[in-house]
Amino acid sequence: TKSTRPQRLLKAVQKHATRGDPQSVISAIDHFCRHSEWAMNVGDEKGCILDSVVSELNPEKVLELGTYCGYSTVRIARLLPPGARLITLEFNADYAAIARQVIAWAGLEDKVQLVEGASGDWIPRMKEHFGIETFDFVFLDHWKDRYLPDTKLMEDCGLLRKGTVLLADNVICPGVPDYLEYVRNSLSYKSCYFKSHLEYTKAEDGLEKSVFLG
Numbered sequence: 187t188k189s190t191r192p193q194r195l196l197k198a199v200q201k202h203a204t205r206g207d208p209q210s211v212i213s214a215i216d217h218f219c220r221h222s223e224w225a226m227n228v229g230d231e232k233g234c235i236l237d238s239v240v241s242e243l244n245p246e247k248v249l250e251l252g253t254y255c256g257y258s259t260v261r262i263a264r265l266l267p268p269g270a271r272l273i274t275l276e277f278n279a280d281y282a283a284i285a286r287q288v289i290a291w292a293g294l295e296d297k298v299q300l301v302e303g304a305s306g307d308w309i310p311r312m313k314e315h316f317g318i319e320t321f322d323f324v325f326l327d328h329w330k331d332r333y334l335p336d337t338k339l340m341e342d343c344g345l346l347r348k349g350t351v352l353l354a355d356n357v358i359c360p361g362v363p364d365y366l367e368y369v370r371n372s373l374s375y376k377s378c379y380f381k382s383h384l385e386y387t388k389a390e391d392g393l394e395k396s397v398f399l400g
């Protein structure tokens with residue numbers, strides 16, 4: 187039977203990347219997406235902006251919403267200091283299975299906890315199930331109509347602290363107008379836009395960085 191695109195992406199990683207070398211995993215996925223098949227990873231251009239935000243923040247506790255094949259999971263986890271932890275939520279079981287293998291190929295499984303399930307179900311359980319007090323950094327890259335409700339849910343669950351940074355992918359394409367309006371007008375956030383391009387294309391897209399003010 188025909189393979190899926192995530193399966194072909196994983197094969198490209200296993201063929202071209204070196205086990206335990208996160209940068210080679212990132213490069214293999216970017217090469218596959220540029221030269222073989224487009225896939226909805228944050229990509230290399232927006233990925234460099236993601237890298238700079240993470241490196242500047244040096245977060246201990248990270249949440250990623252929407253793992254897909256684990257590309258941004260690897261980008262973030264490779265920059266985390268020893269002892270730091272990344273929890274990533276993915277509700278599609280097939281994607282989660284691929285992502286686990288991509289993360290393992292990069293040798294980052296000790297820093298990453300991939301949870302199969304929906305953000306709306308798991309955010310309220312972060313404290314009692316994972317012993318998380320608050321997150322230092324949240325990367326939003328899941329269903330675009332979930333960015334706003336899940337942000338409000340994280341506020342209500344006390345998972346954000348003064349200084350927590352939210353970084354949202356795709357704020358132009360596919361677009362998250364309700365989320366942008368909220369973080370840009372709320373007195374609880376200091377927000378700024380990083381203009382870029384939709385992964386592997388010339389279309390405009392960008393990342394919105396929003397600091398929770400408490």
Ligand SMILES: C[C@H](C[C@H]1O[C@@H](n2cnc3c(N)ncnc32)[C@H](O)[C@@H]1O)NC(=O)c1cc(-c2ccc(F)cc2)cc(O)c1O
Pocket residue numbers: 226227228251252253254255275276277278281303304305306327328329330332355356359360384385
């Ligand atoms: C939503 C997907 C990313 C993943 O998120 C998981 N997911 C969802 N909702 C939840 C939840 N509530 N909890 C946990 N996981 C969850 C899902 O299963 C996907 O694996 N991302 C996109 O759709 C996406 C699409 C485009 C895109 C842009 C232009 C086009 F012409 C076509 C597509 C670009 C991007 O950069 C994306 O990120």
Ligand SMILES: [Mg+2]
Pocket residue numbers: 226227228327355356
């Ligand atoms: Mg995205």
